[in-house]
Amino acid sequence: MAERTSSADLRRLILDTTRHLLVEKGYADLSMRKIAKAIGYSATSIYLHFENKDALFHALIEEGMERLLAELKQAEAAHPGDPVARLEALCQAYVHFGLENPEYYEIMLLLHPAHMARYPADKFRRARRNLDVIEAALIDGVNQGVMQATNTRVSTSVIWAALHGAVSLLNAKRVDIRIAHKDLIAETVRHTLRGCCPSLER
Amino acid sequence: MAERTSSADLRRLILDTTRHLLVEKGYADLSMRKIAKAIGYSATSIYLHFENKDALFHALIEEGMERLLAELKQAEAAHPGDPVARLEALCQAYVHFGLENPEYYEIMLLLHPAHMARYPADKFRRARRNLDVIEAALIDGVNQGVMQATNTRVSTSVIWAALHGAVSLLNAKRVDIRIAHKDLIAETVRHTLRGCCPSLER
DNA sequence: CGTCGTTACTTAACGCCGTTAACAAGACCA
DNA sequence: TGGTCTTGTTAACGGCGTTAAGTAACGACG
Known part of the structure; x- marks a missing residue:
């Protein structure tokens, strides 16, 4: 069982290491050479498992989307009967994910469109499941x-845009420092719900 | 009068050329060497007028902020008496600016925080005037x-976040292609107004 | 046993990048 | 006239993504 790292294992190792470096050092600091050094291989080895740097990040994006979907599904399951409470829980879960995984969030949603040109359409469709x-x-x-x-x-897209705007501005530290994160989030969710639920009086 | 390009003129030329290249080719394609080639100087000449690449972009960001502020002021002046109509006009103006100047918008609001580390605090404060x-x-x-x-x-930040989210998702082409831009914008503005104006029935 | 093809990996190199160091030519001024 | 400031240059450094070419280990097959 304890064989040498097989081909699939190395792919897994690359993904895990990249994710860790992403969280620790940030996207800007990441290069194929640094990833390679971290796993103890030469940079070109990575190209045996991923077509190029974008493909490597696309794989991470997909993992991130799956994680986000799992958290949303969990919030959904917690409120099967009450759509308003469910929507509120979904908003909270989305924002929570974005703030707790800023580097993931960055590659998932802030990566420049130029990097997404080679992103397969079917993965785009899977992302939409969120x-x-x-x-x-x-x-x-x-x-x-x-x-x-x-x-x-x-x-739905309007709600998404509002949540995404809040997450990305907070993560980018662009929001007035006098505003507490939780206040902005709470108010964003309240605005969002009020926008959909005319009867709501909060 | 028609002397050689003075120092200030070259600075202006660099800024204008960078802005044009930014719009034509996009941020990712821009390098100091390409800017230099476009203006017919060596790359190192740019460093006589800007400390580094970030500083050059910071200058462009400031110009963009001024342009945005001008458009917001114009929308504001058009509705001096009615705050609801004014807020609606401000939302429209903001989104309009973001969609009409995607490259400007990108460097102004999507540039990674790492690039903003050297961004002076007072300019941050000026940006907040918007x-x-x-x-x-x-x-x-x-x-x-x-x-x-x-x-x-x-x-205010909540409204900003909602508008920013819509603009950045649209510019990044991340919104479902079956949704017309103007529909998303209209609904975003409607949501935003409904979030602030409880009496609104639209 | 030997050879052959495959797999997994390497080093070397290409052409970019931002940035710095060193240098040159003209302008200005003592 | 000579020295210094300004404005520009070329050459170079270290880093980047990526490709080309080579090598070493290994399983299959004669």
């Missing part, structure tokens, strides 16, 4: 008459 | 009883 969870809550809410939306697809 | 225009509308609205906000500073 939004489906939010839209499902919206649809439930509309059907139960507690939410209003002329187009749930559009409203 | 938000002051929004907050002024909020304060007016609250005073007139047509808006509600427990903390206008927090609410």
Whole structure:
């Protein structure tokens, strides 16, 4: 069992090491050569497992999307009956993920479109499953008459945009330092819910 | 009068050329050497006018902030009496600026924090003046009883985050292609207003 | 046993990058 | 006239992503 690192193991090692370096040193500091040095191989070895640097990051993005989806599903499962409470939990889960995994979040959502050119379309579609969870809550809410939306697809993206804006501004430290993170988050969620639930009085 | 390009002129030429290259080729394609080639000087000449690449971009950021502020001020002046209409116009102006100047917007708000480390604090403060225009509308609205906000500073950032999220997702082409830009924008503005103006029925 | 192809990995190199050091030519001024 | 400041240059450093070429170990097969 305790054989030498096999091919698949090395791929796994590259991914794990890259993720750790990403969290510790940040995206800007990451290079193929540094990853290679960290795992004790030459830089060109990485190219045996990933077509190029973008492909390596795409694999990490996919993992990040899966993690996010898992957290959203968990929030969803906690409020099966109440779409408003569910939407609120989803908003909290999204923001929480973004703030707790800033480096993950950066490559997942801030990586420049130029790096995404080679990103396969089917993975883009899988990433959209995260939004489906939010839209499902919206649809439930509309059907139960507690939410209003002329187009749930559009409203879902609007909600996503609001959450993404808050996360990315906070992570980039662009928000007025006199504002506590939790206040901005709480108010963002409140705004978001108020935007969908006309009857809400909070 | 038609002398050789003076020192200040070359600085201006560098800034203008960089801005044009930025719009034409994008941020990722930009290098000191390419800028130098475009203006017909050696790369090291740029360092006579800007401490480094970041400083050059900081100067562009400042110009962009001034342009954005001018557009916001214009929207503000168009609705002196009605804070709700003013806030709506401000939201539209912000989004419009972001979508019409994607490369400007990128360096202004998407440039990685690492590049901003040397960004002087006073310029950060000047950048915040853009938000002051929004907050002024909020304060007016609250005073007139047509808006509600427990903390206008927090609410201002929440609004900003929602607008920024929409702009950056649209510019990054991350929004579902079946959603028209103008629909997302309209719904974002509507959500934003509904979040602040409890009496609004639209 | 020997050879052959495959796999896993290396070193060397290419052409970029931001940035610095060293130097040259003209302007200005004592 | 001579010295210094300004404005520009070329050459170089170390780093980057990536590719080309080579090597060493290994399993299969005659």
